[in-house]
Structures are given as structure tokens and as C-alpha cells.
Amino acid sequence: MTVTIKELAGRAKVSIATVSRALNNDPKVKPETRDLILSLASQLEYKPNILARNFVKKKSNIIGIVLPEAVDGFFTEFIRGIGEVACASGYNTMIADTHKERTIIESINNFSARGVVDGIILMAPSLTDRLKNALSRCEIPVVIISGSNDLEEYDTVGIDNFQGAYSITDYLIKSMGYKKIAHITGPALNADALDRKAGYLKALQDNGLFVCEDWIIDGDFTVKGGQNACLRLLSLPEKPEAIFASNDMTAIGCYKAVESFGLKIPDDVGIAGYDDVFVSQFLTPRLTTVHVPIQELGRTSAILLTQRIKEGKKFQEGILKRKHIKISTGVVVGKSCKFHD
Amino acid sequence: MTVTIKELAGRAKVSIATVSRALNNDPKVKPETRDLILSLASQLEYKPNILARNFVKKKSNIIGIVLPEAVDGFFTEFIRGIGEVACASGYNTMIADTHKERTIIESINNFSARGVVDGIILMAPSLTDRLKNALSRCEIPVVIISGSNDLEEYDTVGIDNFQGAYSITDYLIKSMGYKKIAHITGPALNADALDRKAGYLKALQDNGLFVCEDWIIDGDFTVKGGQNACLRLLSLPEKPEAIFASNDMTAIGCYKAVESFGLKIPDDVGIAGYDDVFVSQFLTPRLTTVHVPIQELGRTSAILLTQRIKEGKKFQEGILKRKHIKISTGVVVGKSCKFHD
DNA sequence: TATTGTCGTGTAAACGTTTACACGGAGCTG
DNA sequence: CAGCTCCGTGTAAACGTTTACACGACAATA
Numbered sequence: 001m002t003v004t005i006k007e008l009a010g011r012a013k014v015s016i017a018t019v020s021r022a023l024n025n026d027p028k029v030k031p032e033t034r035d036l037i038l039s040l041a042s043q044l045e046y047k048p049n050i051l052a053r054n055f056v057k058k059k060s061n062i063i064g065i066v067l068p069e070a071v072d073g074f075f076t077e078f079i080r081g082i083g084e085v086a087c088a089s090g091y092n093t094m095i096a097d098t099h100k101e102r103t104i105i106e107s108i109n110n111f112s113a114r115g116v117v118d119g120i121i122l123m124a125p126s127l128t129d130r131l132k133n134a135l136s137r138c139e140i141p142v143v144i145i146s147g148s149n150d151l152e153e154y155d156t157v158g159i160d161n162f163q164g165a166y167s168i169t170d171y172l173i174k175s176m177g178y179k180k181i182a183h184i185t186g187p188a189l190n191a192d193a194l195d196r197k198a199g200y201l202k203a204l205q206d207n208g209l210f211v212c213e214d215w216i217i218d219g220d221f222t223v224k225g226g227q228n229a230c231l232r233l234l235s236l237p238e239k240p241e242a243i244f245a246s247n248d249m250t251a252i253g254c255y256k257a258v259e260s261f262g263l264k265i266p267d268d269v270g271i272a273g274y275d276d277v278f279v280s281q282f283l284t285p286r287l288t289t290v291h292v293p294i295q296e297l298g299r300t301s302a303i304l305l306t307q308r309i310k311e312g313k314k315f316q317e318g319i320l321k322r323k324h325i326k327i328s329t330g331v332v333v334g335k336s337c338k339f340h341d
Numbered sequence: 342m343t344v345t346i347k348e349l350a351g352r353a354k355v356s357i358a359t360v361s362r363a364l365n366n367d368p369k370v371k372p373e374t375r376d377l378i379l380s381l382a383s384q385l386e387y388k389p390n391i392l393a394r395n396f397v398k399k400k401s402n403i404i405g406i407v408l409p410e411a412v413d414g415f416f417t418e419f420i421r422g423i424g425e426v427a428c429a430s431g432y433n434t435m436i437a438d439t440h441k442e443r444t445i446i447e448s449i450n451n452f453s454a455r456g457v458v459d460g461i462i463l464m465a466p467s468l469t470d471r472l473k474n475a476l477s478r479c480e481i482p483v484v485i486i487s488g489s490n491d492l493e494e495y496d497t498v499g500i501d502n503f504q505g506a507y508s509i510t511d512y513l514i515k516s517m518g519y520k521k522i523a524h525i526t527g528p529a530l531n532a533d534a535l536d537r538k539a540g541y542l543k544a545l546q547d548n549g550l551f552v553c554e555d556w557i558i559d560g561d562f563t564v565k566g567g568q569n570a571c572l573r574l575l576s577l578p579e580k581p582e583a584i585f586a587s588n589d590m591t592a593i594g595c596y597k598a599v600e601s602f603g604l605k606i607p608d609d610v611g612i613a614g615y616d617d618v619f620v621s622q623f624l625t626p627r628l629t630t631v632h633v634p635i636q637e638l639g640r641t642s643a644i645l646l647t648q649r650i651k652e653g654k655k656f657q658e659g660i661l662k663r664k665h666i667k668i669s670t671g672v673v674v675g676k677s678c679k680f681h682d
Numbered sequence: 683t684a685t686t687g688t689c690g691t692g693t694a695a696a697c698g699t700t701t702a703c704a705c706g707g708a709g710c711t712g
Numbered sequence: 713c714a715g716c717t718c719c720g721t722g723t724a725a726a727c728g729t730t731t732a733c734a735c736g737a738c739a740a741t742a
Contacts, residue, residue, distance in 0.1 A: 002455065002480075004728060015692045020730060030690060045478070051456035052728035055396040056697055062435070075417040080438065087442050092457070094403070094435050097421065101428050114343065115392035116433070137386070139343075252623055279620050282593055345698060356722045361700060371720060393698035397727055 003044045064117035066107045067097040081298020112138040119305045141308035148191040157301040157325045164290040164329035165199025173207045177340040182215035182240035184229040226253020242270030248277045270337035285335035344385045405458035407448045408438040422639020453479040460646045467530045482649035489532040498642040498666045505631040505670035506540025514548045518681040523556035523581035525570040567594020583611030589618045611678035626676035
């Protein structure tokens with residue numbers, strides 16, 4: 001049968017307490033007994049029963065990751081970043097991505113049953129009241145991935161969307177010489193999308209450019225949405241010289257629309273995106289976009305979460321102040337924009 | 342403090358056993374007591390201690406997924422496929438991807454400690470002896486993702502690489518009229534890569550075409566590798582008319598090499614890939630490749646694994662025969678190949 | 683020598699659940 | 713009415729660890 005701590009104790013002629021201590025490197029046990037027990041353990045191929053250990057320690061050593069559905073570009077890198085840190089700290093990661101069988105709320109509830117995970121990293125498009133409600137019932141630390149500024153009561157790690165959008169718009173104006181720059185937004189309720197739009201507007205304003213309402217079209221972060229929006233822009237009597245798409249998927253839609261119009265990027269119209277997803281480097285011409293260090297985002301959130309878990313009770317009692325970390329982004333100069341007299 | 346089953350028992354004036362039964366929908370408990378207990382539970386926001394439950398049931402309800410490092414294109418879809426099935430069967434998924442801090446073997450060992458996961462889905466480039474050794478020590482069901490035919494003693498789910506490679510090569514010959522078709526292989530030890538090469542060779546042979554050794558170049562499934570291999574092919578005195586790359590990343594490398602030669606796809610040379618990763622649809626021209634239903638692969642392996650877990654002891658005793666499931670693939674007709682006189 | 687401290691180990695409780703078994707009462711059968 | 717069955721519930725053990733506390737031996741100190 002499976003060999004337990006009791007079995008080892010019998011063979012080594014010591015108590016189970018000593019065995020337990022030896023296996024956990026308790027300095028209190030005499031080196032000789034420790035060695036005896038350890039050699040016996042490896043000889044009998046003893047494997048601790050994690051379930052029993054977790055039970056008494058009240059820890060699962062698992063970090064839960066809750067993801068929305070549409071994160072194709074992010075998924076891999078984000079999880080890798082978390083996984084790296086988690087592994088180094090002795091944690092495993094459990095993913096609950098949203099699909100037809102499971103909503104974000106359900107994932108949270110599933111995770112907040114005592115003991116499933118020790119903490120949660122949550123990426124949600126927006127924080128609805130129902131979601132906040134579910135979170136409030138959660139007795140474990142939660143780190144929210146969001147660049148939003150109105151989440152005082154939560155720990156957050158996010159991309160500085162405003163700064164990124166400002167930077168690339170400023171780049172399009174100052175370095176590329178564009179004056180007529182359109183913007184295709186993200187989903188209306190998406191906090192990231194709103195910040196990007198705000199950064200775009202501020203950059204126009206700071207450069208003394210007129211904001212043309214016709215050049216701001218609603219998108220939804222998808223290829224299809226970008227394509228439709230771009231078609232509308234290209235059909236305007238006064239066409240923009242460049243288009244800043246709120247994310248790379250939207251930019252890809254623009255590529256398709258521009259091609260279908262028989263026009264050329266960047267000769268006829270410049271395109272810029274946001275995210276620098278894996279695909280972007282393979283587009284022709286290579287997309288000019290904002291590089292979002294997703295893996296870094298994962299790592300940072302995991303570091304913060306493990307720290308909160310370690311703090312344990314102290315933290316949960318609200319003594320500690322919440323942290324809000326913003327990760328800044330840089331412009332990736334591709335070939336989808338060119339200097340414009 | 343946290344409310345336990347004992348607390349509920351006290352309030353409902355019944356024994357903890359009855360509470361436990363009520364919470365688990367045991368038909369033996371009288372409807373009235375059941376309702377009382379359930380209403381009490383929701384009123385006091387009782388959350389079962391999963392750790393305790395898992396401990397006594399000796400189940401974690403977690404499926405472990407072990408992945409190699411270079412699976413960028415697969416990652417998302419594969420995990421989604423597994424996650425969908427897992428969720429529907431009440432399982433969670435835990436991912437151990439390989440990175441600098443953790444090898445595949447380490448992941449297996451981590452998972453094979455009693456209780457961490459109930460079963461493992463393993464994707465490995467090749468099954469080394471050390472890996473087999475680690476697996477043999479594993480007391481839980483394992484499903485291996487592999488299309489290889491020499492893994493009799495394991496349950497496997499895999500892509501039919503031979504068939505896919507045969508199909509696309511046959512397509513290049515019969516439908517596109519190519520006669521000089523080169524191949525860039527995958528890593529020498531990769532079982533998938535070998536099968537693809539075999540399919541390619543068989544298709545040439547069945548169509549009565551001469552196999553030119555110069556046209557078979559070693560690659561490594563990476564963009565860089567594909568680029569280098571393609572450069573060599575394009576420098577040959579007798580150039581091939583088309584190149585069948587062993588995967589899409591390699592094909593992307595070919596795109597780069599062809600461009601750097603000032604040539605055009607598909608006018609000067611046809612390119613075909615394998616995998617139909619997310620990126621491929623955005624390449625210009627759209628890559629002609631073999632569609633691998635990755636999500637289906639994930640789903641199928643998860644179904645098989647959960648079944649094995651359910652079978653439990655019976656299965657582990659080796660009474661049941663191992664299953665070997667192959668998922669067949671289809672050619673995706675893109676624009677990177679054209680009819681050739 | 684008496685006291686104190688340290689070291690290494692053992693004893694036993696505790697963690698929260700599930701579940702085999704026992705048990706009492708009610709309803710049926712003969 | 714004795715005996716049997718079935719239903720609903722309670723009792724208590726079991727799961728494999730960790731760990732607070734106790735304890736004895738031995739060394740150092742006064």
C-alpha cells in the first residue's frame with residue numbers, strides 16, 4: 001500500500017512527529033535521525049500526501065487565475081509570467097477561463113470556497129456591481145488586473161493605458177508629422193479602452209490639434225469591428241491620414257479594410273495599434289503599436305499576490321493599504337506609419 | 342469565525358453526519374431536515390472546506406496539464422479545450438508549463454505526489470527514458486498527447502501527422518501541379534516532425550516523384566530555423582517550386598527568407614505549413630497549411646482522462662486496454678501556393 | 683549539589699469532512 | 713404479537729499530517 005509517515009516512523013523506530021519534523025527540515029532533529037529518516041523515505045519512495053498537508057495547513061498553494069473570454073493575444077504570456085513567479089515561490093496555478101459553461105462570477109465563487117486557492121488574480125473587462133459583490137464575499141487576497149484609477153479598495157496591477165495611448169499619438173504627430181489622426185475605440189464599458197481614448201484626446205489637445213468627432217469611431221477590440229470601423233473612416237469625405245486603433249486586433253481589421261479599398265499602408269494611410277500581440281510582428285508591413293509587457297504584468301501581479309498571501313491575516317484585516325501598480329509601455333516603431341510632410 | 346458543518350449541526354439540532362448528508366444530497370435524509378439545513382447553510386454563508394473534503398475523499402478534482410516550452414501557437418486553444426470538458430465534469434485544471442525553473446520531469450514529479458492532481462495530460466516533444474521512468478512512478482492516470490505509434494503502453498491522443506502531411510503534399514502535387522517540392526523538417530527527435538516527414542515522402546513516392554535529398558533540410562520548428570533553411574533552399578542551383586514547412590512557424594521563416602531574396606509568394610515559390618496557428622490567417626498571402634483542431638485535441642484528451650479517473654482502480658491494475666486516438670486533419674487552402682503549369 | 687537551560691523526542695490533539703455501522707421506531711407480514 | 717424491513721438519524725472512526733506541549737537527559741551555571 002501507499003507508504004505514510006506512520007510507516008516511516010515504524011521502520012525508523014521514532015515517533016511520527018519526528019518523521020514529520022525531519023521531512024520538513026526542522027533544525028530541532030538530530031542530524032543522524034534526520035538522515036536515517038530521509039534515506040528511508042527515498043528508499044521506500046515515500047510521497048507526502050499533499051491533501052493531508054494542505055488540510056492541516058489550511059493552504060492549497062495554488063494561485064487562481066480568472067480570465068475573460070477574449071484574451072487570445074494575452075493568454076499565453078500572461079500565464080507564463082504568473083507561472084514563473086508562482087513556481088519560484090512554490091505555488092501552482094489554476095486557470096478558470098470564461099466560456100459558455102462558466103462566467104467570471106462563477107469562477108470567483110468556485111475559487112472562494114475555502115481552500116481551493118490561496119489567492120486570485122482577476123482579469124475582467126469591467127468591474128460590475130455583481131462582480132464586486134462576489135469579491136466582497138471572498139476571504140482570500142485578490143489582485144485585479146486593471147489600469148483603472150477608481151478601484152481604490154482593491155490591489156491592482158495594470159498597464160498605463162493613458163500614457164501608452166498618449167505616447168503613440170504624440171509619436172504620430174511629432175515624429176511622423178500626421179495631423180489628421182482618427183481613433184477606433186474599444187468596447188464602451190471597457191476601462192482600458194476608455195483610458196486609451198483619453199490618452200489619444202489629450203495628446204491631440206496638447207499638440208494643439210482639432211478633435212474631429214467624425215474621426216472617432218466605435219470598435220469592440222475585434223478584427224471584424226476594426227474592419228467595419230475602418231471602412232467607415234475610409235468612406236468619409238475628409239479622410240484621416242492615420243488611424244490609431246485601440247488594440248492590435250482592431251488594427252488587423254484596418255489592414256483588411258485598407259486592402260479591400262485597394263489602398264496601401266503606410267503610403268495612403270498610417271495604422272497604429274496597441275498591445276503588440278504576438279501576431280503583430282508578422283503583419284506586413286510590421287505594425288507600429290504600443291508594446292505591452294504582458295509577461296511583466298503577470299509576474300508583477302503574481303509577486304503582489306504572493307506577498308499578500310504571506311501577509312495573511314494582517315492584510316485581510318485591512319490594516320495594510322492597497323497597492324496600485326502601473327506598468328508603463330513603449331512605442332514599437334513598425335512600418336505601418338511613415339513620415340508625412 | 343468560519344462556519345463549519347459542526348456549527349450547522351448545532352443550530353439545526355442534528356448530528357454532523359446528517360448535515361453532511363444533507364449537503365451532499367443524500368436521498369436518505371428527510372426532506373424537511375434537508376431544507377432546514379440548506380436554508381441555514383445559505384443563511385450563514387457556509388462554504389465547505391474543500392481541503393478537508395478532498396483529504397477524506399482522496400481526490401483533488403484537478404487535472405494537471407504538463408506542457409513543453411515551445412507551444413505558443415497551441416497553448417490557448419489546447420487549454421481551452423481541456424478546460425471546457427474539465428469544467429463540465431467538475432474538474433479544475435492546473436498548468437505546469439516548462440520554463441527555466443522547471444523541466445517536464447519536475448512537473449511530473451510535482452504532480453505525482455499523492456493528491457496534487459487526479460490525472461495528467463502530458464504534451465512532450467518526445468518520450469525519453471527518464472520521462473518514462475518518471476511516468477512509471479506515477480500512480481494516477483496519464484494521457485499523452487502524441488500521434489506516435491510506438492507508445493502501446495500509454496493512453497494517447499494525437500494528431501494524425503502522417504495523414505496530414507500526406508494530404509497536403511498530395512494536394513500540392515495533384516491540385517497545384519508542383520513537381521519539385523522541398524521539405525523543411527522539425528527537430529530530429531520530435532515524433533510529430535518525423536511523422537510529417539514520412540507523410541511527405543510517401544506522398545512523393547505514391548505520385549511517382551523523385552525524392553531529392555538536397556531538398557530536405559533540417560529545421561527546428563522555429564521562425565529562425567525556417568528562415569535559414571529556406572535561404573539554403575533558395576540558394577540551390579536547382580531550386581524547388583514549392584516548400585512544405587513542417588510547421589507554421591517554419592513557414593513564417595520562409596516568408597521572411599523569400600522576401601529577403603526579393604522573390605514573391607506564390608509566384609516564385611509556393612509555401613505550405615502545418616498547424617494552422619492563429620497567426621497564419623493574418624499572413625499575406627494567407628498561408629496554405631494543415632488545420633490541426635487543437636481545441637478538439639484538448640477536449641478529446643480531457644474526456645479520455647476523466648474517464649480513466651472514473652475507472653480508478655480497475656484501470657490502474659491494467660485490466661483495461663490502453664486507447665490510442667488519432668484526430669485527423671484537413672488542408673486549409675490559402676494563397677501561398679498557386680497552380681503551376 | 684541544586685537550578686536552569688537546551689536539545690531531541692514523544693504524546694496527543696486538532697483540522698473538517700465522509701461514511702460504515704448501529705440503533706430506534708414505524709409499518710408491514712404472517 | 714413476534715419478527716422483519718425500511719427509514720432517518722446518530723455515533724464514532726478514519727483520513728495523514730502538523731504542532732503545542734510535555735518530558736527526560738544532559739550540560740552549564742551558580
